[in-house]
Amino acid sequence: MELTQIEEELFGKLAPFFERYGFAQVRAFNQFRRPTDNGFQNMILAFSPCNGETWIEAFIGIRLDMVEQLAYPFTTGMQGFRRNSNTLVTSFGRLQGQPYKRFCIKGAKCLSETRRSISDFMIEQGFEFLDKYTQLHEIDHLWNATPQEPCPYAFNQAHRCIRGLVVARLASQYPFEDVREAYRKQMEQHVHLLPRFDKLATFLEAYSPN
Structure with missing residues (x-):
């Protein structure tokens, strides 16, 4: 099967499932996206052809507009x-605690199995993750409770x-200077x-989210 055909067929198979949960296709970015009050949630597919097969890796993510407006220019x-x-993506x-999880597509049967695996994962774990980390204080806890540790x-x-530094300023759950020091190291x-980080930190010192 050609790569474009695989992409079209898999998105077509997944569309009814994601539409039931309020997601729409955004094919320009190979994703399904659902708007939220403060941004969006998405499920993204990455396709990689290899030796006559196609490997697919799936990702889920959250956008918080207020974070991105401040942070993105410094990335x-x-x-x-x-x-x-x-x-967060x-x-x-x-x-699932693994370095990666990929789906191998060799034919139509594999597409159906991949659709089932993705929908099962979203029901069992994905939607809960998205809803949890759409909340600013949850991302703040994930990143800034232990800022000296890498985030898995x-x-x-x-x-x-x-x-994380932007989130620390917006959420005000953890001491900003402690978070700044840990991240600067x-x-x-x-x-x-x-x-860029130092410039952002200086800006945030004087920034008031209110």
Whole structure:
């Protein structure tokens, strides 16, 4: 099966399931997306052809507009992607404590099995994760209760530090200076982003979310 055919057929098979939960296809970004009061939730598919087969990895994510408006300009994200960035995104595999979880597509039967696996995962774990971390204080706890520790869900720890600092200021659950100090130590390993982090921290010192 051709890659474009696999993409079309899998999205077609998944559409009725996700539409029941208020998600719509956003094919430009290979995802299903559901709007929230403060951003959106999404499920993203990444397709990789390999030796005549197609491997698929699935991700779920949350966008909090108030976080992205402050944090995104200080990341390495492309300017044109600013309105579509995720605050938190992780893979099905990481949510199950694995480095990755991939689906191999060899034919039509595999597509049906993959659809079933994705829908089962969302019911058992995915939707709960999305609803939990759509709440600012939950992301704050995830990232900032122990800011010196890596977050198992984050692919980019430097961006976690940048977004985590913004979340710390907005949520005000944990001492801002403690969070800033912990993240700055980590950012010393990312020297190309350290000036951006320092600039953001200085801005946030004077920022009032109210």
